[in-house]
Amino acid sequence: MTAFANELIAEPIQFEQIERNLLQLTYRTPSPTDWVNGILRARVPDLRDQPDQRGPERMGKLNTLRQWHAMDKLLCQVCAEPAANVRTGRIPWLLTETVFQRTGYDSGHTDTPPTCPDCVDDALKQCPALRAGAALYTVATALTAGVLADLYRPARDLMPVLYGHNVFVPWHTGPAAHHRGGLATRQVVHLHGMKAVI
């Protein structure tokens, strides 16, 4: 899911007045599919299959469109195939402290996609951050919980000014202002029935 250079070009965003005293973040040429549950989603091109246009790989940068899709379908972050173990139905998940917030003794939030059983060793080899402090779990279910978003407020002339980066905004329960001034970049899922693999 590593991003290519030409996929990292951000589209300009702006505030528009949708009701009296109510502003909302939008694109210059918005489409209804730009919003998910009331929050604007970052537009990201997918140039993976266009080697002449995509530019070089940017290690450490994520194509957030592919991240989103991987979370929707629970696809492996390495090979992009379904990650669940076909025999047990459980989903292997490599987690580090920085990408995981525990919510219960066997549950928590993450924005990192799963890793299929065949790719766990490769993922650990390829990614120094994982090698340093990853724990391998299997999980019973992973349900969409919300997004990580950049939060903007309107300055003079309705120019958006960034005031929060990678803020977790839960679906439906987040403050409405976050939804209207948020630009969703990554999908967060809630993992349930986690078991550590020794």
Ligand SMILES: [Zn+2]
């Ligand atoms: Zn895989």
